[in-house]
Amino acid sequence: MKALTWQKKGRITCESVPDPVIRDGRDVIIKVRACAICGSDLHLMDGMMPSMQCGDILGHETMGEVIEVGRDITTLSIGDRIVVPFTISCGACRQCMWGNWSCCERTNPNGRQQAETFGYPLAGLYGYSHITGGFAGGQAEYLRVPYADAGPIVVPDVLGDEQVLFLSDIFPTGYQAAENCDITPEAEKTIAVWGCGPVGQMAIRSCFLLGAKRVIAIDEVPERLAMARVGGAETIDFRHQNIQQTLVDMTDGRGPDAVIEAVGMEAHGADTMMQKVGSALLSATTLERPFALNQAILGCRPGGILSMPGVYAGALGPVMMGVLMNKGLTLRTGQTNVQKYLAPLLERIRNGDIDPSFVISHRSTNLEDGPDLYEKFRDKRDHCTKVVFRPHG
Incomplete structure (x- = not known):
């Protein structure tokens, strides 16, 4: 064969x-x-x-x-x-x-x-x-x-x-990622999704199936952002917008109630000085790149949920664990x-x-x-x- x-x-x-x-x-x-x-x-x-x-x-x-x-x-x-x-x-x-x-x-x-x-x-x-x-x-x-x-x-x-x-794979993966955000129609939650690839697209639609009030999708690829908008999401193009500031502005300073990191080990991009330093360091190593993960940790409101369907395999570059801990975030992940x-x-x-x-x-x-x-x-x-x-x- x-x-x-x-x-x-x-x-x-x-x-x-x-x-x-x-x-x-x-x-x-x-x-x-x-x-x-x-x-x-x-x-x-x-x-x-x-x-x-x-x-x-x-x-x-x-x-x-x-x-x-x-x-x-x-x-x-x-x-x-x-x-x-x-x-x-x-x-x-x-x-x-x-x-x-x-x-x-x-x-x-x-x-x-x-x-x-x-x-x-x-x-x-x-x-x-x-x-x-x-x-x-x-x-x-x-x-x-x-x-x-x-x-x-x-x-x-x-x-x-x-x-x-x-x-x-991708439909259950996106659905589990959304389910991990504890979405109910009564909660009227705002969810931010990093990555508008196939899993991200399924996560966006799954959030709405479960009753999310708003979904904000983050990517840089025009056709992926367009597909997210067709699915009902508002979008952030990180080529032209600062993710953190835009999230703050879009949510009147409150931040998304939960975030989904659907990018994984080969993420690109950096907003903050810490991320830019990490980007420079990781470019010369074989470590997996947690840029989207760090942006999601930063972007989630205090006390919120970080759902991580993005795939990682081994050693990871610097992760904002102090930010995750001090903000009291709940991390949910897994195959x-x-x-x-x-x-x-x-x-x-x-x-x-x-x-x-x-x-x-x-x-x-x-x-x-x-x-x-x-x-x-x-x-x-x-x-x-x-x-x-x-x-x-």
Whole structure:
């Protein structure tokens, strides 16, 4: 089969690789109907995630048709169309039972290695390095889905592939980020969102679904800011506006009640002298860049909530911990517990509350286009906001 593979920092290629096979009774094999490039895949491309190996198959936003089932699978049948969560969870350990699906204790075969960095093993992830299990990803013609009875959801025929594809990651990720802000219609909260990429866009719309009064979206890319405005957000273009002062002015000095940092480890930009100094220092290091995180800490009102879906992997540059502590902020973060949200968010889509496919700008039926589309997405060329492949046309 064809698949998109990581070769080295900055190099993604389309290669012919062996088809996946059933390895365990709880496996299924799917024919990939749609898959996408995620913003966190760009961290892999940029060499920011440790333990990638030449030839690793990328991708963790995938849906497809079941073509083979393991002997122990009773919940899925050949021909079912399913969405695959990017977190691989067993469904039976204490973390899964608590609803912390992304912290599953059993699915990462390299959990001992991961525990050396994180203290404990966490859930395996598709196509996201060997420290998260070394699982083949879904930017391919076929995918092996382990623990398939504890994650994937069957989707109804009335919904198209692109409508449901983002249940695999970015829609639940944006929704969890919004939910972490304790939004209710009665609270009439103002939420500020750093980053108007795909996760930021889903977070903006999720804030409104939950009843936020206002959402202020922060970015520098014109098409992303325009998309945020279509979703109902007010916007700040940090190329031309000082983020902190503009937030103060827009909220009559009160500040946003909660902030969402949807940028992560490769943020750009600096407002304050502290951030400018940090920017100068980090430009000469391999540390992850917390510029958006620091801006969010500064921008949130005292006593507010900082929700952080943005991905970080390791050592981080200087973070305003003193500001966070002295302002009494509550920090909420973590990989997304996708399985928790699949059924309710599928119902949201089915009811017409949201169609997540709005974020797609580029489509291809040929994985050979993958390397070029990775570069377009990374470099924000050709108004590229989200890439979807249909490997079988």
